[in-house]
Amino acid sequence: MSDSKPLTIKRWSPEDRPREKLLLKGKSSLTDAELIAILLGTGTTTLSAVDVGKAILHASNNDLHTLASLSLKELTKIKGIGEAKAITIIAAMELGRRRKDLEVREKPKISGSRDVYELLKSDLMDLPHEEFWILLLNRANRVTKKFQISQGGVAGTVADPKIIFKLALENLASGLILAHNHPSGNLTASQADINLTHKLKEGAKLLEIQVLDHVIIAGQKYFSFADEGMI
Incomplete structure (x- = not known):
């Protein structure tokens, strides 16, 4: 009988799990797919959250700018992405956009x-x-x-x-x-x-x-x- 259990990240070595890897090595050590996996939380019965993250990047030509432009409908076409996970990704990308906008704005200078x-x-x-x-x-x-x-x-x-x-x-x-x-x-x-x-x-x-x-x-x-x- 084949194993029908989900390919969960919990069975990985601690240093290979995205959350644990972030805690052990810092956020900069994670790949884009691993960061997306943390947002997703879970994968599917056949794909880990990291695998789903890789699929999302593949659908975006490995370009975060393209990912940020994907609609809810486009995201939910990707295997393993339902509406809730698509909304989470859209929200995360919007936060990143807003942060970038704030960085561009120059802080006011006091001359007098x-x-x-x-x-x-x-x-x-x-x-x-x-x-x-x-x-x-x-x-x-x-x-x-x-x-x-x-x-x-x-x-x-x-x-x-x-x-x-x-x-x-x-x-x-x-x-x-x-x-x-x-x-x-x-x-x-x-x-x-x-x-x-x-x-x-x-x-x-x-x-x-x-x-x-x-x-x-x-x-x-x-x-x-x-x-x-x-x-």
């Missing part, structure tokens, strides 16, 4: 306080309460991330240095820009604003992070500590 204002005005301009935000920059002064640190009332908000430095370290920031809004429209930096800025600047020095500016947004105007020589 006006750039900070333009980047954050939509977040802070018309709020009825105060919020504190930070911009994280790389060595080229390009913004890598922006975060809302806190939200307060009409008269103020609390910015915890521990949270700010934690985010800066986790994201390997070289530069840091502080920002908050004044719902009242007052462009004057309070003593609390000044004290916090100096405190964060001194703390950042120990972490080899430079605090480049603190911008206060008040409606369609703004105040910059850097422009005023206060940082």
Whole structure:
């Protein structure tokens, strides 16, 4: 009697199984077929998930760009691919496309306080309460991330240095820009604003992070500590 059991990857040597191989040797060690096999999860009664992955690549002329263009109907014509697996492949290829689009977009560069204002005005301009935000920059002064640190009332908000430095370290920031809004429209930096800025600047020095500016947004105007020589 012939063996009718599926040709499962579980019977392979651990180092040849795609998931285990990824854990042992890293993602770059896997072939395209093995990566697709991880997405599929299972094969058929006669084909392993890797074999199905190879069939998918063969149908795409071994070109991932061609694979990304295949429709649900075209994918389900391949042996071992049902609707659920076809949808999984389409979703994975779409994520890859979106990541590529994001990489192409150049991160905004901060050349002065006006750039900070333009980047954050939509977040802070018309709020009825105060919020504190930070911009994280790389060595080229390009913004890598922006975060809302806190939200307060009409008269103020609390910015915890521990949270700010934690985010800066986790994201390997070289530069840091502080920002908050004044719902009242007052462009004057309070003593609390000044004290916090100096405190964060001194703390950042120990972490080899430079605090480049603190911008206060008040409606369609703004105040910059850097422009005023206060940082």
